[in-house]
Each structure stands twice: as C-alpha cells, then as structure tokens.
Amino acid sequence: MTVYNFCAGPAMLPPEVMKKAQQEFLNWQNLGVSVMEVSHRAQPYLEMVKECEASLRRLMDISDEFEVLFMHGGGRGQFAAVPLNLHLDDAPGVYVENGIWSSGATKEGAKFTQVEGINIRTDVDGQFDIQPVEQWKLPEKASFIHFCPNETIDGIEIYDVPKHDAPIVADMSSMILSREINVDDFDLIYAGAQKNIGPSGLCIVIVRKTLLEREGLPRPAILDYAIEAKQGSMYNTPPTFAWYLANEVFQYLESIGGVKAMEAHNKKKAAILYDYIDSSDFYSNKVAKHCRSLMNVPFWLKDDTLNDKFLSEAEAAGLLALEGHRFVGGMRASIYNAMPVEGIEALVAFMDKFAKENS
Ligand code: PMP
Numbered sequence: 392m393t394v395y396n397f398c399a400g401p402a403m404l405p406p407e408v409m410k411k412a413q414q415e416f417l418n419w420q421n422l423g424v425s426v427m428e429v430s431h432r433a434q435p436y437l438e439m440v441k442e443c444e445a446s447l448r449r450l451m452d453i454s455d456e457f458e459v460l461f462m463h464g465g466g467r468g469q470f471a472a473v474p475l476n477l478h479l480d481d482a483p484g485v486y487v488e489n490g491i492w493s494s495g496a497t498k499e500g501a502k503f504t505q506v507e508g509i510n511i512r513t514d515v516d517g518q519f520d521i522q523p524v525e526q527w528k529l530p531e532k533a534s535f536i537h538f539c540p541n542e543t544i545d546g547i548e549i550y551d552v553p554k555h556d557a558p559i560v561a562d563m564s565s566m567i568l569s570r571e572i573n574v575d576d577f578d579l580i581y582a583g584a585q586k587n588i589g590p591s592g593l594c595i596v597i598v599r600k601t602l603l604e605r606e607g608l609p610r611p612a613i614l615d616y617a618i619e620a621k622q623g624s625m626y627n628t629p630p631t632f633a634w635y636l637a638n639e640v641f642q643y644l645e646s647i648g649g650v651k652a653m654e655a656h657n658k659k660k661a662a663i664l665y666d667y668i669d670s671s672d673f674y675s676n677k678v679a680k681h682c683r684s685l686m687n688v689p690f691w692l693k694d695d696t697l698n699d700k701f702l703s704e705a706e707a708a709g710l711l712a713l714e715g716h717r718f719v720g721g722m723r724a725s726i727y728n729a730m731p732v733e734g735i736e737a738l739v740a741f742m743d744k745f746a747k748e749n750s
Pocket of ligand 1: 399400464465466467468492539541542543544562563564565583584
C-alpha cells in the first residue's frame with residue numbers, strides 16, 4: 392500500500408532525496424563515515440555548506456544585499472531573535488495577526504520589546520477571512536513589521552506583501568519555496584526547515600545586510616544575526632545532518648525546475664482538493680477563497696461525531712496525519728512541495744467514498 396503523509400511538520404520529504412540520503416548514510420563522499428560523523432569545519436562539509444547556500448540563492452533569487460543564515464531553534468527561536476536583533480528604543484515591533492502562529496510571535500516578542508498587534512482577521516459567520524494588505528492599519532513608526540504569510544494551523548495565506556519604511560519580516564516556515572516571491576520585497580525572512588526544506592533542527596534566515604548594524608537588545612550569541620553572519624552560521628556546532636539534507640532538497644528542487652515548477656505543482660494539488668471540498672455538502676473549508684493556503688488545507692466534516700471514524704479509516708487506507716490542530720478541530724491536509732498529485736487524488740477518492748458511506 393502506498394502511504395501518503397499529510398503531517399503539518401515534520402513533514403514528508405521528497406522520496407528521491409530520502410533514497411539518496413539512505414544510500415550515502417554510512418559513507419558520505421567516500422569518506423568512509425556518515426555525514427553526521429564529520430566535523431562541521433572539515434573541508435567536504437564546508438564545501439557542501441557553500442553549495443547549499445548558493446543553491447538556495449539560485450532557487451529564491453536572493454541578491455548579495457542579503458545574508459543567508461542557517462540557525463538553530465526553529466521558527467520559535469526566531470520569535471525571540473527578531474525582536475532581540477531589531478528592537479529600537481523609540482518604536483514598537485508591529486505584529487500583524489491573522490492566526491495562531493502570528494499571535495504566538497507577538498506574545499514572544501512582548502517579552503523583549505514594546506509590541507503593537509494589528510488584528511487583520513474579519514471572520515463573519517464562522518468563515519475565516521482577512522483584510523487586504525491595503526487596509527492594514529500599520530502605524531507610521533515601527534522597529535519592524537512582522538507577519539506570517541502562511542498560517543499553518545488556520546490554513547490562511549497572505550499573497551501580498553505590505554509596504555512600509557520599517558523592515559518587513561516574514562515567518563515563511565510553512566510556505567518557503569512553495570511559490571515564487573520577490574525577496575527584495577522583504578528585509579528578513581525566516582523559516583523552520585521541517586516542512587519544505589528538510590528535517591527539524593534547522594532554521595533559515597535571510598536578512599538584509601544593513602539590518603546587521605542594528606544594536607538591538609543584549610542577546611545570546613546563538614541568536615545574534617551579526618555573529619552568525621560573521622561566523623558563517625558556525626558560531627557553535629550547527630545541526631549538521633539537517634543542513635546536509637536541506638542541501639539535498641535544494642539540489643533536487645533545482646533539478647526539477649525550481650520554485651516556478653513547485654508553484655505550478657502546488658496550485659494544481661490545492662485546486663483538486665479545494666474544488667472537491669467545495670463541491671461536497673459533507674465537507675467544508677471555512678477560509679475565504681482569496682486567502683486559502685496552498686500548503687495547509689483544513690476541512691471539517693458536517694457531522695463531527697464522525698471525526699474519529701474518518702481518521703481511523705483514512706489511516707487504514709494509508710492516508711496519515713490528517714487530524715486538524717486541536718485549536719481549530721476538524722481535519723487538515725498539509726500538502727507541502729513533496730506531496731505528489733497522486734497523494735491528493737488518493738485523499739479525494741477516500742473522502743468521497745467516506746462521504747457516500749456515511750451520508
Ligand atoms: N511559525 C509557523 C508558521 C509554523 O508553522 C511553526 C511550526 N509549525 C512555527 C512558527 C514554529 O516552528 P518551530 O516548531 O520550528 O519552532
């Protein structure tokens with residue numbers, strides 16, 4: 392039976408990459424040892440790291456005005472690192488809130504700096520919706536504007552980027568590399584690796600070099616962008632296996648057409664699933680069409696007493712990890728880059744069968 396893993400993260404990775412990693416697991420680059428056993432300062436590892444950064448720069452078209460950092464601590468580590476590095480004494484950190492992760496960032500930020508939360512949710516009658524970017528009431532003065540282009544739990548995606556004199560910071564944990572973006576529209580992008588990049592443990596930070604001059608607040612060296620940039624992201628021992636696998640994913644993405652190809656692939660998958668949900672009166676998706684996520688598709692059964700039955704039968708059919716987040720309930724299919732169209736087709740076929748059997 393083919394198994395499809397719809398986990399929100401750590402998530403499915405490309406099988407081609409996993410097979411290659413398996414083949415070279417015990418003997419990386421003919422060194423006779425695993426990549427996990429090699430010093431991060433050994434020449435082959437340093438070369439891998441250089442190629443990894445170059446590959447990500449090509450994939451996202453990142454200019455020399457940005458540093459690319461490979462840090463620890465995941466997305467939540469950046470919830471602290473952003474205010475610690477970007478704090479200004481005379482302006483608040485402005486947090487655009489449209490779901491659980493962006494609100495989590497605000498809460499963490501408030502431990503370190505003055506914050507101003509801007510709620511952009513406009514839900515009506517249980518339908519999730521957000522204001523368009525032009526209507527966001529951003530204050531004139533801000534040390535940075537933080538927003539989350541894809542709310543992993545709520546299934547809400549923001550396709551526009553705000554414009555402001557303050558640096559624009561985006562938590563791209565669950566949508567990085569899923570569709571084309573213009574990196575120049577941002578000043579700081581961060582993303583935990585465990586959805587579209589590789590195993591957990593690694594966090595990518597793409598930061599405009601001019602921001603490294605900010606004094607910010609006293610902070611641990613491992614969360615200090617300027618130190619990490621100066622040390623080539625090796626101030627301390629990096630998560631070496633996760634970094635290696637990220638490189639393999641980047642090389643693989645380049646070989647299959649890069650982010651442009653991923654965007655087409657992801658749009659196709661999302662359309663199949665949303666179209667089916669919209670055509671059904673057994674399932675529903677509560678997110679307004681203009682801000683539906685390409686990566687995380689929450690859906691609800693009309694009769695939620697069937698949830699457990701749905702999940703156990705789905706699992707028996709090889710469709711894993713479909714349970715919605717406990718904060719929003721229902722189901723959620725996370726359909727990151729590595730999910731093939733066949734996985735979506737299998738899910739829709741199962742959902743349709745289940746609906747017919749239980750209506
Ligand atoms: N931001 C977003 C958008 C996320 O989806 C997540 C994790 N699912 C986080 C932050 C937190 O990431 P981590 O667990 O790597 O700290």
